[in-house]
Amino acid sequence: MKLRLATPGPTEVPQRLLLAGAQEIIHHRSGEMEELIRGIAAELPPLFGTTRPVHTIASSGTGAMEAAVANCFSAGDEVLVVSNGYFGERFQAICRGYGLTVHVVESDWGTSADPARVAEAYAAHPDIRGVFAVYSETSTGALNDIEAIARIFRDTDVVVVVDAISGLLVHPLEMDAWGLDVVLAASHKGFMLPPGLAFIALSDKAWTAVERASGPAYYWSFQRLRQFHPMPSSSPAVSLLLALHESLKMLGEEGLPAFRRRHATLGLAAERALSALGFRTFIQQPHRRSHVITSALAPDGIDTSQLLKNLSTRYGVTMTGGQAHLKGKLIRVGHVGAADALDLSGVFAAVEMSLLDLGHDVTPGSGTGEIIRTFHQEAR
Ligand SMILES: *Cc1c(COP(=O)(O)O)cnc(C)c1O
Numbered sequence: 001m002k003l004r005l006a007t008p009g010p011t012e013v014p015q016r017l018l019l020a021g022a023q024e025i026i027h028h029r030s031g032e033m034e035e036l037i038r039g040i041a042a043e044l045p046p047l048f049g050t051t052r053p054v055h056t057i058a059s060s061g062t063g064a065m066e067a068a069v070a071n072c073f074s075a076g077d078e079v080l081v082v083s084n085g086y087f088g089e090r091f092q093a094i095c096r097g098y099g100l101t102v103h104v105v106e107s108d109w110g111t112s113a114d115p116a117r118v119a120e121a122y123a124a125h126p127d128i129r130g131v132f133a134v135y136s137e138t139s140t141g142a143l144n145d146i147e148a149i150a151r152i153f154r155d156t157d158v159v160v161v162v163d164a165i166s167g168l169l170v171h172p173l174e175m176d177a178w179g180l181d182v183v184l185a186a187s188h189k190g191f192m193l194p195p196g197l198a199f200i201a202l203s204d205k206a207w208t209a210v211e212r213a214s215g216p217a218y219y220w221s222f223q224r225l226r227q228f229h230p231m232p233s234s235s236p237a238v239s240l241l242l243a244l245h246e247s248l249k250m251l252g253e254e255g256l257p258a259f260r261r262r263h264a265t266l267g268l269a270a271e272r273a274l275s276a277l278g279f280r281t282f283i284q285q286p287h288r289r290s291h292v293i294t295s296a297l298a299p300d301g302i303d304t305s306q307l308l309k310n311l312s313t314r315y316g317v318t319m320t321g322g323q324a325h326l327k328g329k330l331i332r333v334g335h336v337g338a339a340d341a342l343d344l345s346g347v348f349a350a351v352e353m354s355l356l357d358l359g360h361d362v363t364p365g366s367g368t369g370e371i372i373r374t375f376h377q378e379a380r
Pocket residue numbers: 008009060061062063087134136137138163164165166167186195
C-alpha cells in the first residue's frame with residue numbers, strides 16, 4: 001500500500017529531496033561542507049524577513065522552543081504566553097519547567113488571539129521580560145496576528161518569541177519590519193524535509209536578553225551558535241543539510257508568492273470539500289485561518305477517530321484529528337509543503353471511500369469535485 005501523509009508535519013518529502021539527503025556523508029570540517037553551510041546561511045535570512053543570521057541546529061521544533069526559553073530568560077522572570085491551542089500550551093509548560101512566572105492570555109481553541117487582550121495583559125503585568133506567541137497554531141488551524149501582537153512591544157525591552165514552525169513560508173513573516181525578536185522554524189513543515197532541523201533567528205534585543213540571562217546551556221547555547229556561525233560547533237545533521245540545500249533551490253524555483261498562492265488554494269479547496277461532505281469549518285470569521293492545515297468538525301454521527309483509523313488502515317492515508325475535548329469530533333487535513341491539487345484530490349477520494357466504508361451517505365465525487373473546481377478556477 002502506498003503511504004500518504006496529509007499531516008501538518010512531518011509532511012511528504014519530494015523524491016528530489018530524499019535523493020539529495022541520500023548522498024554520501026561529507027565531513028563537517030571539510031571545504032565542501034563549509035561551502036554548503038555558507039550557501040544555506042546566505043539563503044535563509046530573506047525567508048525570515050531579516051538581515052540577521054539564521055541559525056540551523058539539529059533538533060525538532062520543540063527543541064528550538066525550549067532553547068529560546070533556556071537562553072533568553074532566567075528562573076523567576078515574568079513572561080506572557082499567548083495561548084489558543086496545543087502549542088501555546090507547550091510554551092506554557094516549557095516556561096513553567098524553567099521556573100518562569102507565567103501569565104497567560106488564553107483564548108478558545110479555534111479562535112485567533114485578540115491583540116487588544118494581549119495589550120491589556122501587558123498593562124496588568126508591566127514587568128514581563130518576554131511574550132510568547134504561535135503564528136500558525138497547527139493544533140486548530142488558527143492564524144494569529146503576530147504583526148499586531150509584536151507592535152505592542154515595539155519600543156519596550158520585552159522579547160517577542162514567535163513559534164513560526166508551521167507558519168513560516170506559508171504565510172508572510174517579516175521579522176525585522178514587524179519587530180520580532182526570536183523566530184523559530186523547523187524542517188518538516190514548509191521546507192518539505194524530514195524532521196530533524198530547527199531554525200532560530202534573533203534580533204539585537206533578543207541578544208541583549210541572552211547575555212543577561214547567561215543560562216547554563218551548552219549544546220543549546222545561543223552564544224555558542226553565534227560564536228561559530230555559520231559553522232556548527234558539533235556534528236551537524238549532514239544528510240538533512242544536503243537536503244535543505246536542495247529544498248532552498250526548490251523554493252527558489254517556485255518562488256514564495258507562488259508557494260503561498262498554492263497553499264491558499266489548497267486551504268480553500270479543502271474547506272469547500274469538507275463543507276460539501278457536511279463538515280463545519282472549525283475556524284470561523286472573523287478569526288484567521290492558517291493555510292497549513294484545514295480543520296473542520298464532523299457532522300453528528302461521524303466519529304473522526306474511526307474515520308482516521310479507516311483512512312490509515314485501508315488507504316494508507318495519515319491524517320490527524322483533534323486533541324483533548326476535540327477528539328473524535330475534529331478532522332485536520334494537512335497540506336503544507338509539497339502538496340498539490342492531485343495530492344489533495346487523492347486524500348479526499350480516500351475520505352469519501354472511508355465514509356462509504358463506515359456506512360455514511362456520501363455522493364462519490366462531492367468532496368473531490370470541489371478540489372477540481374477550486375483549482376480550475378484559481379488557475380484562470
Ligand atoms: C510542528 C509544530 C511544533 C513542534 O514541532 P516538533 O518538531 O514536533 O517538536 C511546534 N509548533 C508548531 C506550531 C508546530 O506546527
